[in-house]
Amino acid sequence: MIKCLLAGSSARRAIIVPSDCHIYSQLCWVEVQRRLLKTKNARGTKLGLNPTSVDSVVIGKGNEVKMKPGQQLLIVNQLFPYTVQYKEDPSGNHSGSKRPREPSEDRMMDREVPSTKGTKAAKQTEKEPVQPKNEETTRNNESFGHWSQGLKTSMQDPKMQVYKDEKVVVIKDKYPKARYHWLVLPWQSISSLRVLREEHTDLLKHMQKVADQMVQQCPHASSLRFRTGYHAIPSMSHVHLHVISQDFDSPCLKNKKHWNSFTTDYFIESHDVIQMLETNGRVTVKEGASELLKLPLRCHMCGKELTTIPALKEHLKSHFPS
DNA sequence: GTTCTAGAAC
């Protein structure tokens, strides 16, 4: 059982909602951010035995943690994600506490039941940057709700999930750059390759294993080549492993950056990342990686240089007839 | 990350 003590100002109250709910969908972002910055923290006390965590930090039995707006509460082996948000309270009543609603039956049905045996809850050491409370940052909307945080939302959406287990979730890339393009994401909040340490090695090996399984179950696995790897400097927050077929036959592949991010050393093989972690305890990205995105368009199959994206796409048809 | 569009390239 989770006891939630939620604090809010007289005009607002905190609520915990399942992460796929968007209570602010009717409000413009600036207004939402303004409200979040004005509200107080929520407090939750862990009473039971099932592993519960806030932003991947496990709450021990009897312990108490403060939750901030946007933080995620994961109940029972990270099966049920909830996010703390704040909402206008028309009644002005803020005296009571509110329990998170039980997940509905269909929500339960949608989820696989992972084995609790051997499920070690990982300690999360990464700290999210503190949001400076100034008007400029509020206007610029640079944290919660920013486009770069989109994967965090997508990975929680059951409609997007094509596989999940106790450690990772797989979603289809929203803008696939090839016939098959998946992303493997850890449930644990890891912002980027930069924060990876030796203790993440097993997790990354598991991500690799799941990526291999995705390829194996693909109906065209025998005729298509796949690569699994990470972008050196990804645009989207939350570590994600690309699993992508090498046809690059997709209307979403539109520019030089797209092409070079998958066909130059900007794309770092999963095995190389794991090896770096095992030998150095961290992942180093070569300096000047961003310059790789500006390289001339070169066919990854035969090395032929093409001058434009349409010419490249036409050339790719010779390697991958539809 | 995507979308939009000015202006470069043809």
Add this chain to the structure above:
DNA sequence: GTTCTAGAAC
């Protein structure tokens, strides 16, 4: 004239 890219805006 059209096609395409690159950078700003989101």
